[in-house]
Amino acid sequence: MDADGIHGQLDTLILATLQRGEAHGYAIIAALKESSGEQLDLPSGTVYPALRRLERAGFVAGKWTQASGRRRRVYAITEAGSAALAKGRADWLALREVMTAVLGT
Amino acid sequence: MNEYVEQVAAPLRGPRRLRADMLAELGDGFEEAVAELMDAGFARDRAVADAAAEFGPPPLVAAELQRELAAAQAHRTAWTLLIALPALTIMWDLFGGEGDPGLAVTLLARLTDLATAAAFTVAALVVARRLEGRAVLCGAVGLAQIAVALGCAALIAVVGPRGEGGPAPLAWLALQAASIAASVWIAGSAFRSVRVGRAAT
Numbered sequence: 001m002d003a004d005g006i007h008g009q010l011d012t013l014i015l016a017t018l019q020r021g022e023a024h025g026y027a028i029i030a031a032l033k034e035s036s037g038e039q040l041d042l043p044s045g046t047v048y049p050a051l052r053r054l055e056r057a058g059f060v061a062g063k064w065t066q067a068s069g070r071r072r073r074v075y076a077i078t079e080a081g082s083a084a085l086a087k088g089r090a091d092w093l094a095l096r097e098v099m100t101a102v103l104g105t
Numbered sequence: 106m107n108e109y110v111e112q113v114a115a116p117l118r119g120p121r122r123l124r125a126d127m128l129a130e131l132g133d134g135f136e137e138a139v140a141e142l143m144d145a146g147f148a149r150d151r152a153v154a155d156a157a158a159e160f161g162p163p164p165l166v167a168a169e170l171q172r173e174l175a176a177a178q179a180h181r182t183a184w185t186l187l188i189a190l191p192a193l194t195i196m197w198d199l200f201g202g203e204g205d206p207g208l209a210v211t212l213l214a215r216l217t218d219l220a221t222a223a224a225f226t227v228a229a230l231v232v233a234r235r236l237e238g239r240a241v242l243c244g245a246v247g248l249a250q251i252a253v254a255l256g257c258a259a260l261i262a263v264v265g266p267r268g269e270g271g272p273a274p275l276a277w278l279a280l281q282a283a284s285i286a287a288s289v290w291i292a293g294s295a296f297r298s299v300r301v302g303r304a305a306t
Contacts, residue, residue: 046161
């Protein structure tokens with residue numbers, strides 16, 4: 001699936017990834033690819049601004065860390081982020097039902 | 106800074122610290138992607154080219170980062186308006202003198218109050234996230250308020266009463282100095298907000 005196909009869903013996908021535990025940007029990109037079975041063809045660079053957008057909204061909390069000589073900004077999902085993820089899931093399921101009904105598959 | 110990050114950074118405008126922080130994070134991620142590809146056996150040049158393709162076109166990433174910078178600048182300018190405008194209003198109400206200034210001056214003062222209220226309302230909505238990221242709007246109302254306030258102040262200086270009822274000379278000087286300082290602060294922040302917001306559109 002290309003970037004247009006997941007337009008508007010990236011934030012929910014990132015939140016779902018962070019619900020499994022805190023992670024830095026590149027680890028989130030890798031997890032998104034792996035959990036989608038390499039089906040997600042997303043420009044990785046857009047994940048970083050998305051993380052800042054989520055942080056601004058209060059859905060994730062980010063902090064710089066230093067590990068093995070490498071500096072990384074690590075993110076954790078917040079309570080508000082978990083609520084947003086639950087809403088994102090519900091919205092997606094509702095949309096899927098509508099699409100299935102209309103497309104008749 | 107590697108070439109890819111330099112290309113992303115080139116068009117970015119906005120708060121310096123946030124800009125540097127976001128680019129540092131992007132650069133770290135990019136280097137991690139390069140290192141992973143090199144671990145897989147690619148030469149560095151090839152790894153850098155592949156990582157750049159994986160990260161996406163620099164203008165696309167820059168546009169997304171610019172939106173964040175615009176939101177941050179809008180927030181900053183909104184707080185400037187929320188602090189400076191009430192401070193200016195209270196200062197003039199307390200120390201601006203007593204007595205009836207006449208109809209013309211009263212109308213001009215009310216016009217300034219109207220512009221102040223409009224700018225304050227927009228700033229409050231930006232901070233409350235009802236107009237989040239509207240950097241151009243936030244800057245524009247700030248500049249409009251300054252223009253109206255300066256215009257009205259100039260007219261009041263021409264048509265206003267002299268002598269009795271006005272503030273004492275020292276208080277008048279202090280008021281003018283504080284007003285100029287606050288106006289420069291507001292105008293600077295508002296101008297940056299318009300500039301950063303326009304870069305995001």
